[in-house]
Amino acid sequence: MKIIAVVVTYNRLELLKRNISCLKQNKPLSAIVVVNNGSTDGTSEWLASQDSLTVVNQANVGGSGGFYTGIRKACELDADWIWCMDDDVFPRPDCLENLLRYADDKEVGMLAPRRLMEGKIYTNDFQGLDLTHPFASLYKGKLSKMQVDAPIEICGTAFEGPFIRREVVEKIGLPTKELFIFCDDTDYCIRTVQAGYKILYIPDALMDKEKFFSKDTWAERNKKKKWKRFYQVRNSAYLNHRYGKNWAVKYLRGFNGVIGYILIALFTSPFSDAYQWSDIAKFWKAYRDGVGERLGIIK
Numbered sequence: 001m002k003i004i005a006v007v008v009t010y011n012r013l014e015l016l017k018r019n020i021s022c023l024k025q026n027k028p029l030s031a032i033v034v035v036n037n038g039s040t041d042g043t044s045e046w047l048a049s050q051d052s053l054t055v056v057n058q059a060n061v062g063g064s065g066g067f068y069t070g071i072r073k074a075c076e077l078d079a080d081w082i083w084c085m086d087d088d089v090f091p092r093p094d095c096l097e098n099l100l101r102y103a104d105d106k107e108v109g110m111l112a113p114r115r116l117m118e119g120k121i122y123t124n125d126f127q128g129l130d131l132t133h134p135f136a137s138l139y140k141g142k143l144s145k146m147q148v149d150a151p152i153e154i155c156g157t158a159f160e161g162p163f164i165r166r167e168v169v170e171k172i173g174l175p176t177k178e179l180f181i182f183c184d185d186t187d188y189c190i191r192t193v194q195a196g197y198k199i200l201y202i203p204d205a206l207m208d209k210e211k212f213f214s215k216d217t218w219a220e221r222n223k224k225k226k227w228k229r230f231y232q233v234r235n236s237a238y239l240n241h242r243y244g245k246n247w248a249v250k251y252l253r254g255f256n257g258v259i260g261y262i263l264i265a266l267f268t269s270p271f272s273d274a275y276q277w278s279d280i281a282k283f284w285k286a287y288r289d290g291v292g293e294r295l296g297i298i299k
Contacts, residue, residue: 002030004079008066009087010037016087026096035070062180082164088210098205109168109197112157113205125157134248154201156189178295183235222274230286237290258287
C-alpha cells in the first residue's frame with residue numbers, strides 16, 4: 001500500500017517544520033508532497049534543502065488550489081491513499097496507524113482523524129446536510145455537540161487530516177480549486193458521499209491543531225480574518241445553491257448569512273476600523289457571485 005501525505009503551506013515555516021517532523025514519525029508513510037503556495041518567509045529555501053520531500057511550488061491559489069495540485073501530484077506518484085492536511089495540524093505518532101485499521105472496508109472512501117486544540121476536542125465534522133430548510137443550518141448532527149468514543153459515520157470533515165482512497169479521486173475528480181478557501185472540503189465530502197462512499201470519523205486517530213488570534217481584540221481579529229469572510233459568504237452561498245433541494249435553500253439561506261455580515265459592517269464601521277462602508281457592497285457581491293456560481297479569486 002502506497003500512502004502519500006499532502007501538505008499545503010503558505011508563509012508558516014515554523015508550523016510547517018513541526019508538521020513535517022510529526023508526519024515523519026507516522027508509519028508506513030511512503031512519501032510527503034508539500035505544496036508551497038508562493039511563500040515569501042523562507043519556506044521555499046528550506047524546502048529546497050529537504051531531499052526527503054516532494055515539493056511543488058506555485059502561486060498562492062488558496063487552500064483549495066493547493067489541495068487540487070497536491071492530490072493530483074499524489075495520484076501521479078501512484079498513491080493508494082492520500083493524507084491531506086494544512087501546515088497547522090500535527091499528527092501524533094500513531095495517527096496513521098489508527099486510521100489504517102479501517103482502510104480495508106471498500107465502502108469507506110475517506111477516514112477523518114480527531115483534532116485537538118490545547119488538549120480539547122476541536123471538531124467541525126458533521127453527520128448530515130439539511131438541504132430543504134432555509135432557516136436551519138446546512139450542517140446536521142455536529143460532532144461538537146456529541147460525545148464520540150468509537151468510529152462513527154459522518155458526512156463532512158475539514159481538510160485537516162482526511163485520509164482519502166485513490167479510487168474516490170478517480171471517481172469524483174479533484175477538489176474545486178476555484179473556491180480558493182472555505183467550503184472546498186465540505187464540497188469534496190458531499191461529492192464523496194453522493195458517489196456512494198462512506199466517511200468515517202476515527203476518534204483514536206489524533207492530531208493537534210494550532211490556535212490563532214487568541215490574544216487579539218475583536219477588532220484586531222476581524223481585521224485579520226475579514227478577507228476570509230468574503231470567501232465564506234460566497235462559497236457557502238455557492239454550496240447552498242448547488243446542492244439545495246428547493247428555491248428557498250438555493251437563495252434564502254445564503255441571503256440570511258450575508259445579511260448578518262452586512263449588519264455587522266453597518267453598525268460597527270462608525271466605531272471600529274475592522275469594517276468599512278465599502279465592505280457592505282463587497283459582501284453583497286460575494287453573495288451574488290455564490291448563487292451565480294461564479295468562483296475564483298475575490299479582488
